[in-house]
Amino acid sequence: MLRAILCAAVAFAAVDAATLLHAPTLRMRGGGKHFPNLPDSVKPGVVTGQALKDLLQTAKDKGFAIPAVNCVSSSSVNQVLEAAKKYNCPVMIQFSNGGAQFYAGKALDNPKETLKACVLGSIAGAHHVRLMAEHYGVPVVLHSDHCAKKLLPWFDGMLDADEKYFKEHGEPLFSSHMIDLSEEPLQENIDLCVKYMNRMAKINCLLEMELGITGGEEDGVNNENVDNASLYSQPDEVWQVYKALAAVPNSMFTIAAAFGNVHGVYKPGNVQLRPDILGNAQKYIKEQLKCKEDKPVNFVFHGGSGSEKDKIDTAVNHGVIKMNIDTDIQWACWDGIRKFEKEKHDYLQGQIGNPEGADKPNKKFYDPRVWLRKAEESAVERLGEAFKDLHCVNALG
Numbered sequence: 237m238l239r240a241i242l243c244a245a246v247a248f249a250a251v252d253a254a255t256l257l258h259a260p261t262l263r264m265r266g267g268g269k270h271f272p273n274l275p276d277s278v279k280p281g282v283v284t285g286q287a288l289k290d291l292l293q294t295a296k297d298k299g300f301a302i303p304a305v306n307c308v309s310s311s312s313v314n315q316v317l318e319a320a321k322k323y324n325c326p327v328m329i330q331f332s333n334g335g336a337q338f339y340a341g342k343a344l345d346n347p348k349e350t351l352k353a354c355v356l357g358s359i360a361g362a363h364h365v366r367l368m369a370e371h372y373g374v375p376v377v378l379h380s381d382h383c384a385k386k387l388l389p390w391f392d393g394m395l396d397a398d399e400k401y402f403k404e405h406g407e408p409l410f411s412s413h414m415i416d417l418s419e420e421p422l423q424e425n426i427d428l429c430v431k432y433m434n435r436m437a438k439i440n441c442l443l444e445m446e447l448g449i450t451g452g453e454e455d456g457v458n459n460e461n462v463d464n465a466s467l468y469s470q471p472d473e474v475w476q477v478y479k480a481l482a483a484v485p486n487s488m489f490t491i492a493a494a495f496g497n498v499h500g501v502y503k504p505g506n507v508q509l510r511p512d513i514l515g516n517a518q519k520y521i522k523e524q525l526k527c528k529e530d531k532p533v534n535f536v537f538h539g540g541s542g543s544e545k546d547k548i549d550t551a552v553n554h555g556v557i558k559m560n561i562d563t564d565i566q567w568a569c570w571d572g573i574r575k576f577e578k579e580k581h582d583y584l585q586g587q588i589g590n591p592e593g594a595d596k597p598n599k600k601f602y603d604p605r606v607w608l609r610k611a612e613e614s615a616v617e618r619l620g621e622a623f624k625d626l627h628c629v630n631a632l633g
């Protein structure tokens with residue numbers, strides 16, 4: 237055991253030395269700006285490694301969670317950055333495999349052996365986020381969403397890019413990635429996560445793993461008809477995962493445990509959200525570890541859209557540091573365009589001719605910058621609500 241701890245310490249020291257070699261990149265970030273309410277390690281721009289660890293620990297200690305928003309274009313990235321700046325919050329930007337493919341363009345070849353378009357779209361999105369986040373002046377956790385077994389070539393492609401970026405800059409391209417092997421037997425899920433954790437720990441990249449099943453439908457994965465038992469994780473299952481991942485030197489991980497959460501927004505009633513499950517798991521693991529910390533696990537909350545506010549509060553109190561919000565932002569984008577179209581309908585039926593005259597041009601109504609901006613503004617407003625729900629407003633100080 238002592239030997240393992242020492243090995244971990246040595247591994248961390250080795251990484252630190254490597255990081256220092258590249259210190260100019262890290263030190264200059266954001267002009268050395270700090271945030272009054274966050275540890276000094278957290279600077280404007282993409283947050284990785286120790287800074288990410290510090291940010292998540294602060295969220296857990298102070299009782300807030302960070303919203304994670306799925307993005308599909310530079311416009312959707314910018315609206316998230318705009319919201320984080322407006323509400324003075326840290327934020328997470330994530331790409332699903334479908335979102336990444338869309339970022340690259342739906343017409344690009346995407347063979348299933350390499351998922352090249354998904355890989356390229358993620359990398360393109362990541363570089364956009366890296367460049368802009370620093371200038372918006374907010375800390376951003378850059379993440380990739382669900383990756384099932386058949387999508388592992390996408391995961392491998394992103395990790396290759398992380399390792400290359402690490403060699404050049406002393407940190408991974410992405411802050412973190414999710415692997416979702418919840419459809420596989422538990423042991424296989426754990427074994428594969430440990431294998432990837434070993435690779436990711438070497439470049440200070442965080443792994444989010446999924447345990448149990450998030451109900452509902454998202455990005456082509458349909459779990460609308462799974463049986464209820466698999467929608468609720470058991471404390472001992474969480475412990476098995478925790479133990480295995482914590483044993484990897486320099487590991488950083490979060491767990492998406494199932495507590496009745498669903499993707500999408502449905503009529504209430506069918507599945508009961510039970511965040512107390514997370515509290516039970518924290519207590520159980522604290523006993524196993526015999527540690528002082530009441531909430532040793534960093535939990536993430538999938539399927540945040542449409543959840544009751546008091547259930548969100550309870551989840552955050554039980555150590556949820558990240559909540560995914562996708563469906564509600566999708567609706568907000570559409571709602572912004574819908575309202576604009578309704579209001580300006582008669583100006584949007586042809587390039588020339590509107591209620592003010594048959595020869596009046598309509599360019600200033602159909603220019604994508606006009607109606608896309610309506611989607612952005614509406615999303616920024618809805619994100620403000622998410623930041624409030626998660627007690628994240630003004631978290632930067």
Ligand SMILES: [Zn+2]
Pocket residue numbers: 382450454499538539560
């Ligand atoms: Zn999810």
